[in-house]
Amino acid sequence: xxxxxxxxIGVMGGTxxxxxxxxxxxxxxxxxxxxxxxVLFVPSGHPPHKEDRRSLDAENRYLMTVIATANNPHFxxxxxEIDRPGPSYTIDTIRELHRVYGKNTEIFFITGADxxxxxxxxxxxxxxLEECVFIAATRPGYDLRRLEESLPETERARHATDPRVLxxxxxxxxxxxxxxxxxxxxxRPIRYLVPEGVWEFIEKNGFYR
Numbered sequence: 370x371x372x373x374x375x376x377x378i379g380v381m382g383g384t385x386x387x388x389x390x391x392x393x394x395x396x397x398x399x400x401x402x403x404x405x406x407x408v409l410f411v412p413s414g415h416p417p418h419k420e421d422r423r424s425l426d427a428e429n430r431y432l433m434t435v436i437a438t439a440n441n442p443h444f445x446x447x448x449x450e451i452d453r454p455g456p457s458y459t460i461d462t463i464r465e466l467h468r469v470y471g472k473n474t475e476i477f478f479i480t481g482a483d484x485x486x487x488x489x490x491x492x493x494x495x496x497x498l499e500e501c502v503f504i505a506a507t508r509p510g511y512d513l514r515r516l517e518e519s520l521p522e523t524e525r526a527r528h529a530t531d532p533r534v535l536x537x538x539x540x541x542x543x544x545x546x547x548x549x550x551x552x553x554x555x556x557r558p559i560r561y562l563v564p565e566g567v568w569e570f571i572e573k574n575g576f577y578r
Contacts, residue, residue, distance in 0.1 A: 375406045375407050375470055375474060376406055376473070376474055376475065377403070377404060377405045377406050377474070377475045377477065378405065378406060378407050378408075378409055378466065378470060378474055378475070378476055378477065379396065379399050379400060379403070379405040379407065379408040379409065379477045379478075379479050379504070380408075380409050380411055380462070380463070380466065380476060380477065380478050380479060380501075381395070381396050381408060381409070381410045381411065381479050381480070382411045382413065382450075382459065382462065382478065382480060383411075383412070383413065383480070384412065384413050384424050384430060384546070385410070385412045385430050385433065385434045385546070386424045386425050386430055386546050386550070387425070387430070387433050387546060387549060387550075387563060387567055387571060387576070387577075388410075388430075388433050388434045388437045388438075388546075388563070388564075388567060389544050389545075389546060389549055389562055389563045389567075390544060390561075390562060390563060390564065391539070391542050391543070391544035391545070392410075392437075393437060393438070393441075393564070394539060395479060395506045395537075395539050395542070396408045396410070396444060396479065397441075398506075398537060398539060399477065399479045399504050399506075399537060400443055402537060403477060403504065403535070403537075405443075405477060406443070407443055407444075407445060408443060408444050408445075408479070409445050409446075409447050409466075410434050410438055410444065410445070410446045410447065411446075411447045411449055411450055411462060412427065412430045412431050412434050412446070412448075412450065412451060413427075413450050413451075413457040414427050414450045414451040414452070414453060414457050415427075415455065415456050415457055425576060425577075427451045428451075429574070429576070431446065431448060431451055432570065433567050433570055433571075434446050436564065436566040436567055436570060437563070437564045437566065437567050439566075449462060449465060449466075450462060453465075459478065459488060459491075459497060460493070460496065460497050460500065463476055463478065463497070463500045463501050464500065467500070475501075475502065476500065476501040476502070477501065477502050477503075477504050477535075478501045478502070478503050478504065479503075479504045479506065480503070480504075480505070480506065481505070481506050481507070481542065482505040482506065482507040482511055482513075482515075482516055482536070485503050485505050485516065485519075485534065486515060486516065486519050488503075489519045489520065489521070490519075494521050495521050498521070498533040498534075501533075502532075502533050502534075502535060503533060503534045503535065504535050504536075504537055505534055505535065505536050505537065506537050506538075506539045506542060507536055507537070507538055507539070507542070508538070508539070508540070508542045508543065509538050509540060511538075513536060516534065516536070520534065544562050549562055549563065549577075550577045553571065553576070553577035553578060554577055554578060559571070
């Protein structure tokens, strides 16, 4: 059923610790601008590149993501990485999505431009670029030369005719999960930085204090 319905799937990966309005604005803009059938939020289970900080447990991050996206019919949340044992790697998620939705489904991985710079330093970046298209969410005025220079040499050669990294400007990217956690720990307000239900969930459970 999924294979018949979805031909262009956007994937929002991340720890979502917590999910905030910047994530939702980014997902909505990508859905509209790139004519996606669905945006799938995939909270990470054990992010291998963030072991220097103890994240909130996966179940609570998943619940906050469900709360934040519940009223949008073209948003869904996947437990794919949470239920998968071991570290969460982007390439494994992309391949699993192709198994679920079919090889002909286009996968658009939506993330921040700085995160893409990091991803392209991982193992086999050419293979990742073959498996999906990246949508790089940037703040207005972001220096795109950094992004272009980070592409593998083979990708740079074809970038003009078949770009695998697309750029999308999002003013709301000034919001960050790091700043939200810091504000909570300092007793400062976050109410209009996150969806109302997520704010209530954080308040009720005393997270990040």
